[in-house]
Amino acid sequence: MVFKKMMRAFGVGGPTVDTVLANPNTRPGLALEGQVRIAGGDHDVTIEGIVLGLVTRVESEHGDNLIEFHRLPVSGPFQLAKGEQRELPFSFPVPWETPVTDVYGQRLHGMTMGLRTELAVAKAVDKGDLDHVAVHPLPSQERILDAFARLGFRFKNADLEHGAIYGVRMTLPFYQEIEFYPPPQYAGAINEVEVTFIADPEGVEVVLEFDKRGGFLQPGHDAYGRFRVSHAEADTTDWTAVVEQWVSEAAGRYQGLRSAGGFGAPGHGAPGYGAPGYAHGGGYGHGGGYGHHGHYAGHGHGRGGMGMGGVAAGVAGGVLGGMILGEAMEEVFEDDGGGEDE
Template sequence: MVFKKMMRAFGVGGPSVDTVLANPNTRPGLTLDGQVKITGGDHDVTIEQVVLGLVTRVESEHGDGFVEFHRVPVAGGFQLRKGEQRDLPFSFPVPWETPITHVYGQRLHGMTMGLRTELAVAKAVDKGDLDEVAVHPLPAQERILDAFAQLGFRFKNADLEHGGIYGVRQQLPFYQEIEFFPPPQYAGGINEVEVTFIADPSGVEVILEFDKRGGFLTAGHDAYGRFRVSHAEADTANWTSVVESWVSEAAGRYQGLRSGHGGFPGGHGGHGGYGAFGGGHGHHGHVRRGHGMGMGGMAAGVAGGIVGGMVLGEVAEEVFEDDGGDFEE
């Protein structure tokens, strides 16, 4: 992916920037590598700073907005001569908690992610354009999403919510929710399932929220589960069986919900322990919003189970262009 743009803040004849990513595809914990190519204008200037930043759309109580959540300086404090070409290589670290934007090569509806180049000259700052970035799941994340698809869950929506999850250590000021509709065998007890991944260098924290239907004399409520898997253990478990046990317990197939401590039925203790499901509200400390979309069918199998249920969003370039280049810091 390449973008080239005359920097607005510096007027006609100012420097231009051409940012080239070697590969726009990445995963949490990896890097985005490339070069920032700066071309001098019709006069000498002093480049005070060149900064790269990851930008995404986050929901909050005040509505949707673009947020830059990770910044890395590339260079600063050098003279750029008239017409001079300066190439600045970079290796941009992608935070472990960076949300997933693509699964099986398809962009999740509701997700946008871009790498922004910011250039500062003589106290004027231009934030330039955005290069679309595709963040693919870690192996553990992918195995769990596969398991939901194998069980017949259909993708509903993905979004980013401002705030934190109670009891979970987070570095970023938001978290991702990947929402699924249940298959027919669970539809009588569950309205939907929300999956949140919080990754770090040693593993992935997985938070599950089940929106449970009410019964004849009982009100509907939410059930929550939390567990952790190390990166090394991603390929060691039968994830379809493990996820099925979580869903079955949440749906009340194992003598109802547990409100105390303990493990999931059928769980594997070697994965650091699985927290029990509990009922209640306000687990994430915010007011939830519904963003249900229609479903579409594509290929069969696991990929079809997830990708086939996705409604692909707008092309990221169009989203960023429509925004007019103004982003919330």
Template sequence: MVFKKMLGAFGVGGPSVDTVLSNPSTRPGLVLGGQVNLTGGSHDVEIDHITVGLVARVEIDGAEEEYDALVEFHRIQVAGGLHLREGQQLSLPFQVAMPWETPVTDLYGQHLHGMTMGLRTEVAIRGAIDKGDLDPVYVHPLPVQERILEAFGRLGFGFKGADLERGHISGLHQNLPFYQEVEYYAAPQYAHDVNEVELTFVANEHGVDVVLEFDKRGGLFTGGHDSYGRYHAAHADADRVDWAAQVDTWVRQALDGYQSLHTGHGYA
């Protein structure tokens, strides 16, 4: 995707920007490359800086109600201290290292409903800042994440949606100010125990922590409650493990053991 627009903050005759990604599809831990193409307007300008930032739509609990907001979670400076002459054309390359915790937006060519992510270009000319339109970015899962997501499908869980929640998962090292929840309807073999399952990945260079939260059904004399499980999967095990069997084991352990009492899992 490409956006090209006059920089509205600088009025008629100002420069225009055209940001192009080499490939908008990427994975956590990889590099997203592209270039910012500037065209000078009808007069010379001094550019203080040009940055690009990764932004995502995050669900935020407000004082009155929940609302969504675009949150920038990683940015780099493309250039600074530029003198752009009238009509001059500049092409400025950049590379953005995708954080390991970057949430997944696409799986097998299908967009995950509820996910919005993109790259936003910011141009500052002597105190006036223009934030460009979003250039969509499509984040595909790491191999081990893909195998675990595949396993949920093979076990019969039905995909419901995905979103980003502001906050941190207690007990886990987390760099980003939000975490992703991938929501499933329970597979038939677990439906007598649970209504829905929420899956969260927190990745780093070694592997991923996998957090499962279950909305458990209530019994005749008991109310429903949430149950939790927390596990770890190494990147190196992506093709070494029967993930359907592993996920089944995780789910049954969490449902049988009511692991929230044991793992210290919670949201802060």
């Protein structure tokens, strides 16, 4: 698949830049391959530099901001003669913590991602257009999302929050929340579940936040869980059983809090996958060997619109049955001129 965006820098007669992605689909930890093709205009110019940047929208207490979170220089200064053609190949590494934008080929409502071409000429910078990029989940992330779908959870929304998660090593200034409505068997105890993935070369840190309903003389509160999954274990674990235990623990189906190392997944789950301890109301849990976050640093909970619907047959239907697809890229990025935080 080839994806193109063209821009004419600095008015009529200036150089033309055509960024070509060999494939706009990628995963965290992989790379986007392509070429920046530049054509000289009607006069010689000095190109001071060409830079590519990965751009997305992030929620903060000040509203949505378009931010660039990863940059790659493609070229330093060079002379471009009138009418000259140049092709500059690139391999753009996608950070491991890059949020997921697409599941089963469908854009998650609330998610946007683009690769921006930046051309500098004569001390001026033309940031040009944005090329659509689709970030698909890692196998471990996909298996966990599959498990939520099989248990009947319905997708609500996905967004990016500015800040950091307490106790989790992060390199990006934001994190993703993928939100689900619970199935009927958990609806009496849980309002919704938020899933956050923080990936690295060895595995994925999974953080769960459960919005728990209140009961008789008991106010509602949040419960938090955190656990780690290695990439190698993605295909060797019964994730439905594991996730079912995590959710049941948060819903209070087990009496009291148990040590994280004390038991594995119910039924035929993988040994060693004990349910994490849960922190309630912003405190800290008791899980043996597992850290738990009680607070989100810079956590501004602005909620996007929700998409609800019946759960279609199969896992893809389960994940996407309640999904509203993301906006078209030209609509999402049309307000590129304001509110950028770099």
